[in-house]
Each structure stands twice: as C-alpha cells, then as structure tokens.
Amino acid sequence: MSINIKKIIKINELLIKHFGVPERQNPLPNPLDTLIATILSQNTNDNNSYKAFNNLKKTFNNWEEASNASKKEIEKLIKVAGLANSKSYAIKNLLNELKKRNDFKLNFLTKESYKNIIDELTKFKGIGVKTASCVLLFSLNRNICPVDTHLHRILNRIKLVNTKTPEKTFWELNKNFPDKIAHTFHTNLILLGREICKPIKPNCSICPIEKMCQFDKKNFITDKKETKKRILLLDNIGI
Numbered sequence: 001m002s003i004n005i006k007k008i009i010k011i012n013e014l015l016i017k018h019f020g021v022p023e024r025q026n027p028l029p030n031p032l033d034t035l036i037a038t039i040l041s042q043n044t045n046d047n048n049s050y051k052a053f054n055n056l057k058k059t060f061n062n063w064e065e066a067s068n069a070s071k072k073e074i075e076k077l078i079k080v081a082g083l084a085n086s087k088s089y090a091i092k093n094l095l096n097e098l099k100k101r102n103d104f105k106l107n108f109l110t111k112e113s114y115k116n117i118i119d120e121l122t123k124f125k126g127i128g129v130k131t132a133s134c135v136l137l138f139s140l141n142r143n144i145c146p147v148d149t150h151l152h153r154i155l156n157r158i159k160l161v162n163t164k165t166p167e168k169t170f171w172e173l174n175k176n177f178p179d180k181i182a183h184t185f186h187t188n189l190i191l192l193g194r195e196i197c198k199p200i201k202p203n204c205s206i207c208p209i210e211k212m213c214q215f216d217k218k219n220f221i222t223d224k225k226e227t228k229k230r231i232l233l234l235d236n237i238g239i
C-alpha cells in the first residue's frame, strides 16, 4: 500500500494549528545521549526516565567513564526508570562495544543511509527500531519519523496505514515520508495520543483531525472530568 502523502501534510497542518510547532533542542543532542535516553524511556514516564538519565550524567563525567562502571552500578543509578536489569544490560553492552571501537561519538553512523544506520544500531542487544529511529530524527536531523505505540494506534485509527505492529507502521510510513516535517509530525502526534486519542475512550469531540479520521469506533461521549479539566485550563489561559 502506498502512503498518502497529502493526508500526512494535511494532518501535520491541523496538528500545528492545535498544538503549535514543537521546539527542537539546540544544539541537537549527541547520538549517544539520545540512544541512552531512549533506552531509559521504555515503559516509563518522561519524569522517571529523565531522573535516571540525570543520575548517570551527574555520576560520570562522560560516557567513556561510564563504560568502566559495573552493570550493578549502572542498574542502581537507573532504578527509578524501571526494568533496571534489562536497561542496564543494554547500556553496559552498548558502552563496552563503543569502547572496543573507540567511538563514543558514533562517528560510524553519520554517512550511512537511514536503513544502514538502523541495521547497525539494532545489532546492539536491547536497541530496537524505535530507539534507532529516534537517533536518526533527534540527533542526526534526518527526516525520519519514529513510531511508538501512540503513533501506531493513531495512524491505524485514521487509516493512514493498516499494520499490526509499530515496527511495520514505521517501515510503511517512512517509505515515502514528505520532506522536512518528521519532527513536527512525530512530536505532535505523541501529544495527540497522550491528551486526546487515548487507547481507551478517545476524546473525538475535541480532536483536531476528526474530519480526516476513519476510525469506526469514535467516541463523542465527553468524559465529565476531562471537560472540567479543559474548562479550567481555558479559564487559566484566559480564553
């Protein structure tokens, strides 16, 4: 199935109207920071993964120094992010390998095609396509759109794709993704997934892309708590 580029561009415009243009980090984070932060972010909230990342950053002067720490030490520092055993294993394995290559800047990635970069990064245990594609978008500034569970759910609901897993959605979406909009599209769809198009009871009555969505189980019954929260929010910002 070929992807509907016009639909992506239109959705991107509607999401910008609703959420604005998301800011980019300046300068872009280095690829190894993004890799480790994304490993830590799996199955936890932003707050806890940020705390775990900061614990590592405060304890070690650089990633080379962290590579000399034991797995146990790393596990203790990142405990707040959950799954500390598997995450510390992935981090330690990655750092050991980079030490062997003497390449903590991941220079081996920069000139490769996006498919080669994903191939290379997913050879490391504990690094999947989503983590690798975050490095491409956030650190290497490639026009590649990572797909997490929010994007996978929404893109299937609006019938832009018809896929069974986030990884399949990723390959389908990025076959022919429109220029320059991957960061905005990705970031705003995550916001939509967190705030409006939730897994259960999406709030379709306030959805900015409702007219473009072909989900057959739309929900227009407004949750009273959500409505109250929204009225309070609008009051606070004076609308």
Ligand code: SF4
Residues within 6 Å of the ligand: 154, 157, 158, 196, 197, 198, 202, 203, 204, 207, 208, 209, 210, 211, 213, 214, 215, 218, 219
């Ligand atoms: S209309 Fe409903 S199901 Fe469709 S994208 Fe919006 S919130 Fe999700």
